[in-house]
Amino acid sequence: MKPPAFDYVRAETRDEVLDVLHREGPSARVLAGGQSLLPMLNMRLARPSVLVDIMGVAEWNRVVDEGASLRIGAAVRQAALERRADLVRRQPLLAAALRWVGHMQTRSRGTICGSVAHADPSAEIPLVLVALGGEIRLRSRRRTRRIAAAEFFTGMMTTVRGDDEMIEAVSVPAARAGAGYAFREVARRHGDFAIVGCAAVADRSGVRLAVGGVADRPVARDLQTADSTDLDQALDRFAWDLDARDDLHATARYRRELVRRLGRTTIDEAMTCLG
């Protein structure tokens, strides 16, 4: 349970980070809060030859309120965002989900963008981004590009990020007037990996439910809410379409049942807080 050997680069500027990734992309990894990468290193599931610590790059340690969205930089820790007094108002879904991200003892160091880069299928922050239609901003020496969250995650801990690219920021759409938001999760212990996580965004025309922990990535579906029986049937189809698998923590059947029941509870909660 000790990490393999690697070089460690303490970067101070954006270009220093991008240069290392440009030269050594496939064997380099960005180190931010380390709360996903360090377990991977300790268990030797990752063997990079160089880590680039980006926490000293001041321009990435910023949350910029752009009006329609919040742009969260690569070095912003989860705890720092959690402490923002205006987060509940600006994006209540993210505020609700953050309390479920790991434990307070890991949110103190873990970053928002780091969780997105790690792309665990049960992780809360990727789930929220998919539910809200957020964007991932990638940068390399070659180019910058923006990817919709729904296209960014391609499978279990797999994304469209190229070896020389890093997540410079994520954009989280701000709360819309007239929309309701809710987040629910079932885990063995508060703070453990979700068995199933649900994020709902409701308005007068219907609801979008995003589900994590079931498929190999977070998946969202738009559902009609006019008729309660139709909604339950649509949830049942969604549960079957997610291709759930058995694992150590829960069976596929249990996960499907959580999509039906926890999904419905989450939707109902989002509907009751329609602004």
Added chain:
Amino acid sequence: MPRLSAGRRHSVSFTLNGALVLGEAEPRMLLTDFLRHVLGAIGTHVGCEHGVCGACTVQIDGEPARACLTLAVQVQGSDVRTVEGLAPASGCLSILQECFRNHFGLQCGFCTPGILMSLSALLRDRPHVSEEEIRLCLAGHLCRCTGYVPILRAALAAQRRVEQEGGDA
């Protein structure tokens, strides 16, 4: 831009419980191992080494954090606090430590240093914290002896004392 090469030891210095400490570490050395093996500060315990059990929890720049998910080189220049720094003076205990003793909040004591570091940060930042929030804080720690009830009782007693007396937990 400093690049510390693998397989060589590099100088690392930070403040540990108020005193400047200096040692050498390869980039891959975890903060847990640096504290215990390089500095000889064995109060911080090593459990699961992947951030789940909470035994290694210390405070980095005032925030509770897993020392097993932190490289020694990452805390260069930081303020690190461990269980050794809790007691206000030699021969006496902090409020939290006293409450854990009085309420049987520990049996084997393996998980205790991490729990104390989490709770002392929580009570410092939020002296009026609710039982529910204390429970959420304790969710970041595994204890295989007590069943958590005496730990919660000790934490609540400490919270009341901090609220009444003020000062550090």
